[in-house]
Amino acid sequence: MAHPMVTDSLNKLRNENIRITPQREAILEFMVETDNHPTADEIYQALSAAFPSMSAATVYNNLHLFTKVGFVKELTYGDGASRFDFTNTQHYHAICEKCGAVLDLYYPVLDDLEDITESLIGFEVTHHRMEVYGVCADCLVLPK
Structure with missing residues (x-):
């Protein structure tokens, strides 16, 4: 099914x-x-x-x-x-700079980011994306 x-x-x-x-x-x-x-x-x-x-x-x-x-x-x-x-939900991505993994990041606090942007600065938003870069948990535990 x-x-x-x-x-x-x-x-x-x-x-x-x-x-x-x-x-x-x-x-x-x-x-x-x-x-x-x-x-x-x-x-x-x-x-x-x-x-x-x-x-x-x-x-x-x-x-x-x-x-x-x-x-x-x-x-x-x-x-x-x-x-x-x-995708069927708004989410962001965390990208590992060592292995290239792309992990989903759900952070509902940012759900109204487009509305806030429009109301604060009068900017008509078509879409947005956010990325966070660093080292994933798997790479952090790998031996150097």
């Missing part, structure tokens, strides 16, 4: 008159089940055995479709590789 977030996402695609393919469904399921913000190539590698005829371009194109529909965000952090994040 599909994860409820996958089902919701498939319904959004249907509402946009976008055909549901097994590949699209598999990419969505992978995105919902993983929390490591994979690259398109990592998704392709993970699914290629189950879908041998699927190309890396198919994965990339579907990720951009999901981004356009609004339930996947493309993350770029200067390492040249876009990472993709399935």
